[in-house]
Amino acid sequence: MFTVPIVMACLVAPPLSGxxxxxxxxxxxxxLGLSIGVQPNPFSISVNMLVAVLVWFLSFTLERAxxxxxxxxxxxxxxxxxxxxxINNILQNVKGTGEVIGMLLKEGDxxxxxxxxxxxKEQSLRGANxxxxxxxxxxxxxxxxxxxxxxxxxLMEDVVSLxxxxxxxxxxxxxFTPPCHECIVIGHDLLRNxxxxxxxxxxxxxxxxxxxxxxLLSKNDRAKLxxxxxxxxxxxxxxxxxxxxxxxAEVKTRIFQPGxxxxxxxxxxxxxxxxxxxxxxxxxxxxxxSDKDGSNPELGSRFTISLKAxxxxxxxPS
Amino acid sequence: xxxxxxxxDDVYLSELYRMVLEHAGFEIIGSASNGVKxxxxxxxxxxxxxxxxxxxxxxxxxxxxxxxxxRAKKVGSRIILATADHAVVEGLKSKDVDEVMEKPFxxxxxxxxxxxxxxxxxxxx
Numbered sequence: 001m002f003t004v005p006i007v008m009a010c011l012v013a014p015p016l017s018g019x020x021x022x023x024x025x026x027x028x029x030x031x032l033g034l035s036i037g038v039q040p041n042p043f044s045i046s047v048n049m050l051v052a053v054l055v056w057f058l059s060f061t062l063e064r065a066x067x068x069x070x071x072x073x074x075x076x077x078x079x080x081x082x083x084x085x086x087i088n089n090i091l092q093n094v095k096g097t098g099e100v101i102g103m104l105l106k107e108g109d110x111x112x113x114x115x116x117x118x119x120x121k122e123q124s125l126r127g128a129n130x131x132x133x134x135x136x137x138x139x140x141x142x143x144x145x146x147x148x149x150x151x152x153x154x155l156m157e158d159v160v161s162l163x164x165x166x167x168x169x170x171x172x173x174x175x176f177t178p179p180c181h182e183c184i185v186i187g188h189d190l191l192r193n194x195x196x197x198x199x200x201x202x203x204x205x206x207x208x209x210x211x212x213x214x215x216l217l218s219k220n221d222r223a224k225l226x227x228x229x230x231x232x233x234x235x236x237x238x239x240x241x242x243x244x245x246x247x248x249a250e251v252k253t254r255i256f257q258p259g260x261x262x263x264x265x266x267x268x269x270x271x272x273x274x275x276x277x278x279x280x281x282x283x284x285x286x287x288x289x290s291d292k293d294g295s296n297p298e299l300g301s302r303f304t305i306s307l308k309a310x311x312x313x314x315x316x317p318s
Numbered sequence: 319x320x321x322x323x324x325x326x327d328d329v330y331l332s333e334l335y336r337m338v339l340e341h342a343g344f345e346i347i348g349s350a351s352n353g354v355k356x357x358x359x360x361x362x363x364x365x366x367x368x369x370x371x372x373x374x375x376x377x378x379x380x381x382x383x384x385x386x387x388x389r390a391k392k393v394g395s396r397i398i399l400a401t402a403d404h405a406v407v408e409g410l411k412s413k414d415v416d417e418v419m420e421k422p423f424x425x426x427x428x429x430x431x432x433x434x435x436x437x438x439x440x441x442x443x
Contacts, residue, residue, distance in 0.1 A: 085375060088402035089328055092422040096334045099425045103341070119330065169333075204329065207351065245351060248378060 023052060086130055093123045118168040125166060129200070136193055137275050147283055149310040150187035152238070153178045156215065159195045163203065171210035172203055178217050184310040185236050190279045195238075197276050198303050202242035214241045219309060234309040239302060246297035252289050284308050319343040320436030323367035323395070325356040325384065327376040335371060335428070342429045344436075353379030353387075360393050367395045368436045371428075374401035374410060385414040396435045 026048055030040045097119045104113035160174050185191075202213045216239040247255060256277035280287045285307040292300035322344045326332040329351070336346050348365040350356040353376055359365050370388070374381040381399045388397065399410050402421040410418045417431055 084404060085402045088404075088421045089331065092402065093328070093330050093334060095422045096331075096338065096425045100334070100338060100341075119334075123330065207329070251377060 023049070026052070087127065090123050090127045090130070094120055097123070122167060122169065129196075133193070133197070133275050136190060137278065147186050147188050149184050150191060151182050151184050152187065152191070152217075152236070152307075153181065153183050155192060156195055156217075156238075159192060159199065160215070163196065163199050166200075167203055170203060170206075172213070173210040174199065174213045174215070176215040176217075180217075183217060183219070183236055185307040186283055186310055187307065188279075188283065190275075191283075194276045194279050194305070197273065198240045198305075201273070202240060202244050202301070206242060206244035208243045212243045215239070216241070235306045236309050238305045238307070240305075241292055241300065241302045243292065243300040246291065246299060247289060247301050248297050255289060256287065280305055280307070319345075320368045320432070321345050321347045321366070322432065322436075323348040323350070323356070323359070323365060323370045325350045325353065325370060325372040325376070325381070326400075327351045327373060331373075334425075338425045338428065339371075339432060342432075344432060352376045353381065353384030356384055357387055357391075360388060360395075361391065369398065369432055370395045371398045371400065371432070374399050374406065375403065382410055382412070382415070385412075389414045398431060398435065 026045070030045065033040055097116055101113045101116045101120075104110075104116065156176055156178075160176050164172060164174055199213055199215075203211050216237075218237045218239075220235050220237060256273050277287055285305060287303065287305045290302045290304070291297050292302050319342070322339055324332050324335050324339075324346060326335065326349075332349055332351070336349065340346055347367055348359050350359055353372075356370070356372070357379070360367075360370075372381040372384060376384075379387075381401075385397050385399065388395070396416045397414070398417045398419055399415045400419045400421055400423070401407060401410060404420060407418055407420050416435060419428070419431065
């Protein structure tokens with residue numbers, strides 16, 4: 001007698017309020033029955049209560065499964081979007097460059113044709129990085145990486161030396177002069193990807209000749225990562241300052257959002273920077289973007305990463 | 319043969335288009351990395367291309383919005399919109415755009431389309 005309203009209420013309303021509505025409505029029916037002289041059967045009420053709990057449990061489980069499926073669908077759309085857009089752009093470059101090489105060889109301009117081969121290498125690197133970033137992003141979503149002490153100076157030097165030669169068609173000037181020999185932070189293996197992503201963006205989104213990227217390192221022993229922090233933390237600050245195309249104010253507020261890439265007005269910046277944000281946040285750090293000179297976005301950008309310094313330090317950066 | 323403006327945020331592609339189109343005899347009179355910069359160049363006739371080859375997805379202002387504003391500002395250049403998103407191709411075909419090309423296309427196709435777009439304008443002028 002009471003099962004139908006309970007089940008209906010649980011299915012229609014959200015799980016927790018569903019059971020409340022179900023129980024209240026069954027009590028109301030009992031009261032109504034008593035008022036017209038119908039005696040309720042205790043066994044029947046118990047069965048109905050049990051059914052209500054079961055339905056609540058099932059609807060709760062079902063809602064969680066639906067929410068999980070929705071999240072997965074969003075991820076599928078996100079990755080599909082990246083592949084359909086960025087991979088097609090990379091293929092366009094490779095295909096077009098291949099055609100130009102063929103055309104130059106037909107005309108006997110071997111020198112120029114050989115120079116163009118570098119463009120295909122660049123695009124292969126771009127494609128490989130895209131695939132790597134997607135893999136890293138999905139790894140972060142699935143697991144928590146274990147933090148460990150990392151000396152960022154040799155790591156940064158390694159990244160810088162690799163990227164200095166990764167863009168043969170572009171004049172790139174990266175300066176990194178650390179004020180110490182050792183700077184240990186709480187990091188993990190994906191910190192390398194963070195540095196690579198920021199420097200690569202500064203090179204790719206740069207119309208200057210040369211593309212200048214300055215990397216500064218400093219340490220603040222008594223600082224707060226954000227307003228919510230109650231205690232001061234020993235922080236290491238890494239700044240990446242470039243003379244690239246800059247980031248407009250309205251883009252700055254959304255640039256680290258995973259969904260930002262999905263925005264039809266955005267280009268290929270989003271994936272790398274959402275990965276960067278994810279990694280830095282997992283390490284308890286912080287990343288902010290501002291203009292190079294503090295007011296004019298067209299002169300370049302400044303990405304500032306703050307990471308927690310490890311308890312054991314060698315020579316501190318000043 | 320004809321004056322072209324390239325609007326593309328992918329610096330590699332922009333360079334590639336320039337190289338191929340110049341080799342085919344076109345004059346590249348301007349380039350921009352987004353719609354806002356393109357409109358700034360086109361405003362008041364600073365550059366007057368016969369044809370604008372423009373990417374669809376760009377930061378700040380996308381290709382379709384830029385094409386609409388160009389038409390609103392009576393910019394008479396013909397417009398080729400290039401896109402890497404298969405899903406939006408049909409939606410991009412509008413009165414404001416003369417041709418939609420889906421990436422990856424061949425450079426030969428780009429040259430043929432550019433010639434087809436530019437020739438009637440040159441004959442009529």
